[in-house]
Amino acid sequence: MNIVQVLERLGHTVDYPEAQTCCGQPAFNSGFWDEARAVAERQIAIFQDAEIVVIASGSCGAMVKVFYPELFHGHPRETEARALAAKTFEFSDFLVNRLGVLDVGARFPGRATFHDGCHGLRELGLKNPPRQLLQHVRGLELVEMKEAETCCGFGGTFAVKFPMISTAMGEVKCASIAETGAEFVISNDSSCLMQIRGVLERQGKSVKTLHLAEVLAQT
Amino acid sequence: MNVHAKTFNEAARHQTADLRQRDWIQKALAGYYAKRDEFKNRFQSWSGARDTAAAVKWEAVNHLDRYLDEFASRLEARGTRVFWAPDAQAVRDYVVGVARQHQVRSIIKSKSMTAEEIHLNDTLEQAGFEVVESDLGEYIVQLRHEPPYHLVFPAMHLTRQQISDLFQDRLGSESTDNPEHLTMIARRVMRRKYCEADMGISGANFAIAETGMISITENEGNARLTTSLPKVHVAIVGIEKVLPKLSDLALFLPMLATAGAGQPITCYNTLYGGPRQPGEPDGPEEFHVVLLDNRRTELLADAEQRDALHCIRCGACLNVCPIFKNIGGHSYGTTYQGPIGSVITPHLRGLQDWKHLSQASSLCGACTETCPVKINLHHHLLHNRRNAIQARPARFEKLVQTGFVFMMRRPRLYEWAAGIGRILQPLQRLVQGTVLDPLRAWTKTRSFPPLAEKSFRELWRKRKKL
Amino acid sequence: MTNREIILGRIREALKIAAPYPTFHDSATTTSPLPASPQSWLPPVGETLEEQIQLFRRNAEDLKAGFRECTNANEAGQYIKELALAGGWKKIGRHSGELTDPVARELGLPEVRTDGGYAVNDLESCDAGLTECEALVAQTGSVLVSAPSAGGRALSVLPPHHVVLARRSQMVPDLTVALQRVQEKFKDNFPSFLSFISGPSRTGDIERILVLGAHGPKKLTILLLP
Numbered sequence: 015m016n017i018v019q020v021l022e023r024l025g026h027t028v029d030y031p032e033a034q035t036c037c038g039q040p041a042f043n044s045g046f047w048d049e050a051r052a053v054a055e056r057q058i059a060i061f062q063d064a065e066i067v068v069i070a071s072g073s074c075g076a077m078v079k080v081f082y083p084e085l086f087h088g089h090p091r092e093t094e095a096r097a098l099a100a101k102t103f104e105f106s107d108f109l110v111n112r113l114g115v116l117d118v119g120a121r122f123p124g125r126a127t128f129h130d131g132c133h134g135l136r137e138l139g140l141k142n143p144p145r146q147l148l149q150h151v152r153g154l155e156l157v158e159m160k161e162a163e164t165c166c167g168f169g170g171t172f173a174v175k176f177p178m179i180s181t182a183m184g185e186v187k188c189a190s191i192a193e194t195g196a197e198f199v200i201s202n203d204s205s206c207l208m209q210i211r212g213v214l215e216r217q218g219k220s221v222k223t224l225h226l227a228e229v230l231a232q233t
Numbered sequence: 234m235n236v237h238a239k240t241f242n243e244a245a246r247h248q249t250a251d252l253r254q255r256d257w258i259q260k261a262l263a264g265y266y267a268k269r270d271e272f273k274n275r276f277q278s279w280s281g282a283r284d285t286a287a288a289v290k291w292e293a294v295n296h297l298d299r300y301l302d303e304f305a306s307r308l309e310a311r312g313t314r315v316f317w318a319p320d321a322q323a324v325r326d327y328v329v330g331v332a333r334q335h336q337v338r339s340i341i342k343s344k345s346m347t348a349e350e351i352h353l354n355d356t357l358e359q360a361g362f363e364v365v366e367s368d369l370g371e372y373i374v375q376l377r378h379e380p381p382y383h384l385v386f387p388a389m390h391l392t393r394q395q396i397s398d399l400f401q402d403r404l405g406s407e408s409t410d411n412p413e414h415l416t417m418i419a420r421r422v423m424r425r426k427y428c429e430a431d432m433g434i435s436g437a438n439f440a441i442a443e444t445g446m447i448s449i450t451e452n453e454g455n456a457r458l459t460t461s462l463p464k465v466h467v468a469i470v471g472i473e474k475v476l477p478k479l480s481d482l483a484l485f486l487p488m489l490a491t492a493g494a495g496q497p498i499t500c501y502n503t504l505y506g507g508p509r510q511p512g513e514p515d516g517p518e519e520f521h522v523v524l525l526d527n528r529r530t531e532l533l534a535d536a537e538q539r540d541a542l543h544c545i546r547c548g549a550c551l552n553v554c555p556i557f558k559n560i561g562g563h564s565y566g567t568t569y570q571g572p573i574g575s576v577i578t579p580h581l582r583g584l585q586d587w588k589h590l591s592q593a594s595s596l597c598g599a600c601t602e603t604c605p606v607k608i609n610l611h612h613h614l615l616h617n618r619r620n621a622i623q624a625r626p627a628r629f630e631k632l633v634q635t636g637f638v639f640m641m642r643r644p645r646l647y648e649w650a651a652g653i654g655r656i657l658q659p660l661q662r663l664v665q666g667t668v669l670d671p672l673r674a675w676t677k678t679r680s681f682p683p684l685a686e687k688s689f690r691e692l693w694r695k696r697k698k699l
Numbered sequence: 700m701t702n703r704e705i706i707l708g709r710i711r712e713a714l715k716i717a718a719p720y721p722t723f724h725d726s727a728t729t730t731s732p733l734p735a736s737p738q739s740w741l742p743p744v745g746e747t748l749e750e751q752i753q754l755f756r757r758n759a760e761d762l763k764a765g766f767r768e769c770t771n772a773n774e775a776g777q778y779i780k781e782l783a784l785a786g787g788w789k790k791i792g793r794h795s796g797e798l799t800d801p802v803a804r805e806l807g808l809p810e811v812r813t814d815g816g817y818a819v820n821d822l823e824s825c826d827a828g829l830t831e832c833e834a835l836v837a838q839t840g841s842v843l844v845s846a847p848s849a850g851g852r853a854l855s856v857l858p859p860h861h862v863v864l865a866r867r868s869q870m871v872p873d874l875t876v877a878l879q880r881v882q883e884k885f886k887d888n889f890p891s892f893l894s895f896i897s898g899p900s901r902t903g904d905i906e907r908i909l910v911l912g913a914h915g916p917k918k919l920t921i922l923l924l925p
Contacts, residue, residue, distance in 0.1 A: 015692050030693050035641040043596065045618030046626075046634040053641040136598035165555045169595025174674035176242075176593050181678040182249040182559040183595070186259075212679030261907050275742040282740035285733050287721045295718055298710040305703070311891070317702035319709075369913060370904035388904050396905055412905040416913055423914055427857075428819045444882075444889060454856050454900040454915020461852035461892075462819055472706065479882060483874035484737035486895070487839070497742075497758075498839040500901055501856075501915065503894040510891045514794070514813040514851035520891075526706050534713035540721070607721060 016231035017070055017105055020118050024109075031060045039077040042085065043170045051085055058082075058094050066112070067102040070227060072134025072203045073170075075104035080137045104134055105227055106202055110143035116150050122232045123153030126224070127196040129187065129210065130163050131203030144202050144226050151229060161190035168209040184213035191221055202226040237566060238589035244564035245593070254390065258558050261389050265552055268495025275497065276487075286488055287607040290543035293442075293475045297533065300442040300475045301524065307445025311507035314521045321351035321527050328353060328434070328467055329360050331521060335465050337362060337431040341423075343449070343456035344368040345436025346384055346546060347469045347525050350568040350581075353434070364434075365426050367455035369419050376403045382562035384569060385493050385548035390561060423455065433459035433517070437470040438545070439485065440522075443478045446506040447522065450489060450499045457501055466517040468505070471525050473533075473542040485545065492605040493547035532580040538613045541576050543606045550600035550610060556593060565590060572600035576613045584621055591617035648690060655684050736875055744838045744872040751837035751872055752923070758840025762898030763911060765920035772798070775922045776805035779862060782920060783808065783827070786860060792822050793829035794850025798864035798924065803829060813850040828858035828916070832865050833893070834880060835921065838873035841897040842921060843881070846890040855896065861916040866924050 018028050038053035057078075061067050069075040079099045086095035109115045128148060134140045148156050167173065167183025174180075187210060191199050199214075199221055201207050211223040234242075248254060273279045293300055305315045318324040332340065340362050342348065354375075357364045366375040370387035374380065376399055381387035388396070393410050400406045406418045435456055437447035447468050449456045460466045476485065482502070490496040509516030532542055551557045551571030562570045567578045567590070575590035591614040600610040622631075640646050661681075664670045672681055687695075700708070734740075745751050752768070759766040769775040779802055782788075792811045793799050803810060811821045822828075830849035832842050842863050849855045855863075871877045874895070881893065900915030911917050 015689065015696075018693075018696075030689075032690060032693070033644045035644050035647045038641070041634050041637055043615065043618070044630065044634065045615070045620075045622035046631070047619050047622075049634045049638045052638045056642050132595070132597035132599075136602055163599070165595045165597035165599070167555070167595055169597070172593070172595045176245065177674045177678060178246045178249045179556055179559055179593065180595070182255065183555045184679065186255075186555065186559070208682055209679070211682055212675070215680035216678065264907055276740055277743060278740045281734075282737065284721070285737055285740060288733055291718070291721055295714060297714065298707050301710070302707065311889075317706050319702055319705050323702065367914065368904075369902050373904070386904065386907070389907065391905075393906055412908045413910045415905055416902060416910045420912070420914055424823065427914075428823055446889070446893075452900070453902050453913035455913070457852065457856045457894065458914055461856065472710075479878050480736070480875060483878055484741070486874065487741060494903075497761075498841065498895070498897045500762075500897050500899075501894055502897075503892070505892060506889045507891040510846070513846045513891060514816050514854075516846065516852050516891055524706070526709065530706065530709035530713050533710060534716070536716040536718040539718040 016225065016227035017068065019231045020227060021068070024113065024115060024118065029064070033060050037074045037077040039073060039081075040170055042077065042081060047085060051089070054082060054085060054095070055091060058091060058098050061098055062094070064101065066108070067098065068108050069102060069104055070204065070225070072104050072131040072138060072140065073205060075102065075107070076133035076137035078102045104138055104140060104202065106143035106147055107138060107140050110146055116146050118147065118150070118230050120150070120230045120232055121152040122229045124198055125155045125157065125196050126198035126200050126229075127157050127159045127191055127194045128162060129159075129166060129191075129199055129201040129206055131201055131206045132165050134202050135163060140202070144200075147226070147230060148200065154229070157194045157196055159190040159194045159196075161187055164190070166206045166209045168205045170205070173209060180209070181213065184209050188213050188217060188219065192219065196221065198222050198224050200224045200226055200229055235586055237586050240566055241564060241589055241593065244566065245560045248560045248564050254561060255559055257392075258390065258561060261386075262552055262558065265495045269491060269549075272491040272495065272497045282484060282488055283605055283607050286484060286605055287543065289476065289481050289484070290545075290606050291540070293477050294473060294533070294539060294542050297472065297475060300477055301472055304440050304442040304445055304475060305524065307442075308507070308522055311445060311510070312520070313445075313507050314519065316521060316523045318523050318525050318527070324351050324469060324523050324525060325353060325356040327523060329356060331465065331467060332357065332360070332362055332432055335431060337465070339363045339365070339426065339430045340432045340434060341426050341430035341459050341463065342366050342371075343433070343435045343451065343459040344371055345434065345469055346568060347436050347471050348434060349381065351525070351527065353469070365423075367423050367426065367459050368451070369416060369453060369455075372419055372423075373399065380563065380568070383548060383551055384546060384571075390563075423458075427458040427462050430459075430463045432465040432467065433463040435460055435466065435468045437468050437474055438489065439476045439482065440470050440474045441476055441479050441482070441504070444506065446479070446504045448482060449503050449505070450486065450501070452494075452500040454501055457503055460503075460505060460517070461515060464517055465519045465521070466505075466508070467521040467523065469523045469525060472529055473544070488605045489545055489547050492549040492603065528581045532577060535580065537616055538576070538580070540608050541573070541580075541610075541613060543608055544573050544577075545606060547605060549603045549605065553599040553603045555595070555597065555599070572610045572614075573608070576610055576617065579617050579621070584617065585625060588617060588621040591621070648688070651684070651688055658684055738873060738875055741873065742838060748867065748870060751870055752867070755835055755837040755840055755870065758837070759898075759921060762840050764840065764898045765918070766923070767920070768923045770925065772801050772924060773805075775864065775924055776802045778922065779806060779829075782860070782862070786826060788826040790825050791827045791829055792817075792825040792850070792854050792858050794831075794854060796831045798831050798866070799829050802864065813854050819853075822853060822857055825858040827860040827862055828854045829862045829864070830855050832863050832869065834877050835865050835870045835923070836874055836877050836895065837870060839895070839897055841895040842919075843877050844894050844896060845881075846892040852892045855894070856915045859912065859916055860918040860920070861896075861899075863919070863921045864924060865921060870923075
């Protein structure tokens with residue numbers, strides 16, 4: 015809902031096709047590409063008539079923008095898959111690179127650090143847009159953590175197939191967050207936030223996790 | 234789950250619980266990152282260098298027959314014996330044969346991952362030859378009867394105290410916590426070995442087709458000594474090591490050093506083009522180059538993943554991999570660790586036996602980002618996962634995925650399930666962490682967030698009504 | 700079928716399916732075709748010989764190699780005498796050469812000449828190895844040696860102190876030019892051994908701490924003559 019609020023504040027019309035479910039990444043990442051295609055096909059059809067599709071998370075954004083073309087390579091639906099990929103944007107990518115907007119009129123006092131979700135960072139190349147947006151949030155003090163670009167350990171089914179490795183990676187991330195003295199850790203990927211929050215709470219730390227859109231929606 | 238996967242899980246569990254070791258590895262790599270970045274930034278364009286390096290390796294690997302043939306012919310023209318080895322056993326037999334022929338007693342070795350791959354040391358020792366690893370790190374793990382921890386830094390997991398204790402125990406040396414003294418102990422031992430060894434075995438970093446030479450990169454000088462003094466030199470070279478031209482080294486040597494070790498250039502980069510030539514004062518009487526296939530051609534046949542053969546064995550991907558940093562090199566249980574190991578081991582040793590290495594990754598992509606020759610490493614992990622499922626779908630997981638598809642194609646059902654989840658969550662809280670908890674894999678070490686009171690859908694509908 | 704035929708056959712079969720040429724969609728460069736030489740990517744080297752010598756000096760220093768410009772052979776000889784005194788040299792290894800002959804005469808120490816062959820234990824007990832070289836590489840601070848120019852393979856790596864005598868004309872800007880020179884000089888008749896030496900021997904295998912003199916020389920001194 016935060017994304018909707020921000021986009022409407024900027025004067026856009028937002029629609030949410032209720033028939034949508036999932037981009038299919040869990041099946042794709044596990045190697046079940048036929049199953050992933052079955053789910054992805056539906057989403058492609060649902061968003062056929064959309065002008066622009068905005069996605070809240072870097073990993074879903076990457077799935078559509080980067081992996082749908084590969085998933086549908088040589089498949090009858092390849093053209094539609096590529097068309098959807100071309101008009102889909104992760105939220106910060108859309109604001110900064112498509113709309114050219116850096117200041118969404120947000121206010122959020124506090125000391126925060128930003129975690130780069132791997133898909134957003136490496137598959138979509140979005141290092142700067144989230145930071146540029148946060149820099150314009152009134153009252154927000156943004157500090158960089160040493161391990162900002164290091165994977166938090168979520169990785170989809172990896173988190174439950176290899177929980178000990180996943181948790182170890184989460185611990186490294188949380189230690190780096192703690193070093194900054196930040197009260198909040200912000201990211202553009204909810205799965206990362208779930209992982210980081212999960213580790214922080216177990217450690218009894220008071221740092222709160224926030225999605226980029228939550229921060230930008232505050233006025 | 235097969236035995237390799239089980240062993241991997243146990244090792245990973247053990248290593249991730251060892252906080253001291255995890256910390257140690259992080260510290261060991263901290264200096265590398267700083268140096269690597271310093272020397273990358275000296276390049277006029279590191280990105281341009283990567284593009285060129287990728288293109289050169291593409292050319293080499295995609296015309297491998299031509300370049301290998303040229304390489305072998307030129308070597309033979311200068312008096313080198315070239316042995317084409319289709320598999321590991323062929324190499325082992327050949328090297329033992331050469332050693333017997335020359336009545337070798339002691340063999341000195343410089344670092345060779347291909348020799349590790351085919352377990353050459355074990356074979357030679359069983360055949361009655363003394364084999365000594367001359368590279369300091371390799372020597373240390375050899376004394377410990379351990380495999381190398383990292384393909385470039387074999388002993389990075391050990392403290393100086395551990396090494397001192399090891400030397401004291403195995404060599405009778407004095408205890409010391411001074412790295413220089415420890416190095417000198419090994420140096421003294423090795424100097425005798427270099428002078429007395431009958432045969433030197435090395436690997437090679439590159440095989441130059443244009444001039445028929447192998448190129449060996451090292452810092453210590455042990456490879457130069459291994460290949461200068463003994464009567465016989467055998468080099469074991471993976472067929473994918475080919476570079477088309479001598480001039481390619483001008484790019485690859487600095488890139489290998491920077492990406493692999495955070496150095497502008499490695500101390501010794503040596504080209505060997507034959508046995509001792511007429512007029513030369515020293516050098517081996519016989520020079521053998523063994524070209525190793527050992528299933529590399531199978532990887533070559535997989536056009537989608539063929540670029541994994543572009544690997545120059547720099548180790549940069551290991552150095553940035555969060556999985557490697559937390560589970561350590563030994564957990565992999567293979568010669569090649571880290572991301573490259575996870576990509577190629579299923580090809581070199583069997584997909585179904587080793588697919589777990591491709592599964593044990595969060596696909597963060599740091600490896601692909603850092604690879605000097607732009608191998609699409611993390612995507613190949615996905616490809617291996619897909620190939621493994623296509624060859625043999627795991628029945629239980631297939632069921633789960635089918636259920637996933639069923640639900641995701643039916644938004645009402647999806648909504649309903651999420652609603653049920655909300656209702657059941659308090660129940661899950663009751664059994665959290667116990668055997669009854671369905672989310673146990675997660676909740677054992679992390680808290681699970683409460684599902685939102687109202688789903689987005691519900692909020693959206695409410696809004697529309699207003 | 701021979702092993703060679705087996706392996707080449709496997710390769711040809713495998714290559715029947717083409718792999719896509721790398722696309723550079725994520726790179727900063729979109730130049731296609733790529734430049735013929737990597738010199739555009741590698742660290743810049745100065746235009747003039749003087750700049751290159753200064754770059755070499757800086758690099759040699761970073762590598763912990765000694766570097767000294769000498770105005771003539773006498774000065775070089777004197778300097779090496781000082782090194783010999785400081786190092787307590789009793790015996791040196793060397794090869795015959797235009798630059799090494801006068802210096803060795805001046806030093807007047809017992810020596811092992813590698814030219815026609817030598818006994819390993821004799822060379823092993825030398826305190827220093829005196830050689831010439833093929834080239835000096837400014838970009839990396841490297842010395843390029845070969846079997847003919849440096850008295851074989853072991854002379855420049857076995858004794859604990861390696862001293863190199865080079866001429867200004869041997870300074871080349873980078874590895875590309877060094878390799879070109881070597882190809883032009885030897886054509887198809889290469890020596891069996893060529894090596895780029897960049898500093899004294901080193902290791903970081905113990906706790907990633909730098910230690911010099913792992914197996915090769917602990918000290919490297921490069922003297923540049925006119």
